[in-house]
Amino acid sequence: MAKPRIYVTRMIPPPAFEELGRLCELEIHQSKETPPSREELLRRVADKDALICLLTDRIDGEVMEAGPNLKVIATYSVGFDHIDLEEATRRGIYVVNTPGTATDSVADFTWALILAASRRLVEADRFVRAGKWSGPWNPYLLVGKGLRGKVLGIIGLGRIGKAVAERAKGFGLKRVIYYDVVRPPKEVEERLGVEYSSLEELLRESDVISINAPLTPETYHMIDEEALKLVKPSAVLVNTGRGPIVDEEALKKALKEGRVYAAGLDVFEREPIPPDDELLGFENVIVTPHIASADEYSRELMSRMVAENVLAALSGRIPEALCNPDVVRVRPPEELKMI
């Protein structure tokens, strides 16, 4: 049997290539930093059985049309909003992602942003480096918001949202509330120490709002002008989910009008955010370049999981991280078997 042919849109971190390389023929876009052009992507998938992509690659019907033999599309990411799942399912293409690989890294980073934005960490660093620390100790200097007795509101109580709630236990918060379309069993809420709330109540009551939801048609611009009108002016907003969940124009307006205390943003409506974007001019906004999952452990796990799931699909098994389970009815897994 001929080896399956796989196109990989980036030189992803090890060990994926070791495992895949033994059983498959790999064609890897030779860059660690940049994706292939659209034309190149369309050309390269033409004769491939599988595609390994990143969240920077828009995988729609055009790509699937250009790769008539594609059996599996694997994304080196937890989020899969860049892939047209419906179209993939219709065509019998299995889509897999890397759930659970970034839970700790993103939850840690969410807390890094919560603390940094609340306590003005980056502003303080800039202050010292700019030579502004010239007087004696000053009790009024760079005073921020503490967390004791405060309310944390988590939007999206999936794996990452739960891990954010777990980490909240050490900060003496008064309450941790969450909003999600799916409610976990009571025992899970109790174990995490979280209470369900409507989105409106969460926005009104939270001192810290953490967005940990995926991007879906329902979450797109969930934090818009109306939502921001409900937020306390003393609240800190952190987004490590996906940029388009927040309407950035509305956020800029709220920041200008002093209706939000601070924000910590790892994701943006447009990535990379243009260097002249108004958002970068706010002293109380911390920005990072979509790196919440960027710890060595997560990167390795993501790589391993991509390889395992592609190999599972090409071995005729249902992959563990299947994003479009309905596809099994369109094309049974045995029909994908090549190894």
Ligand code: DGY
């Ligand atoms: C993901 O995995 O979806 C993150 O946004 C990048 O690791």
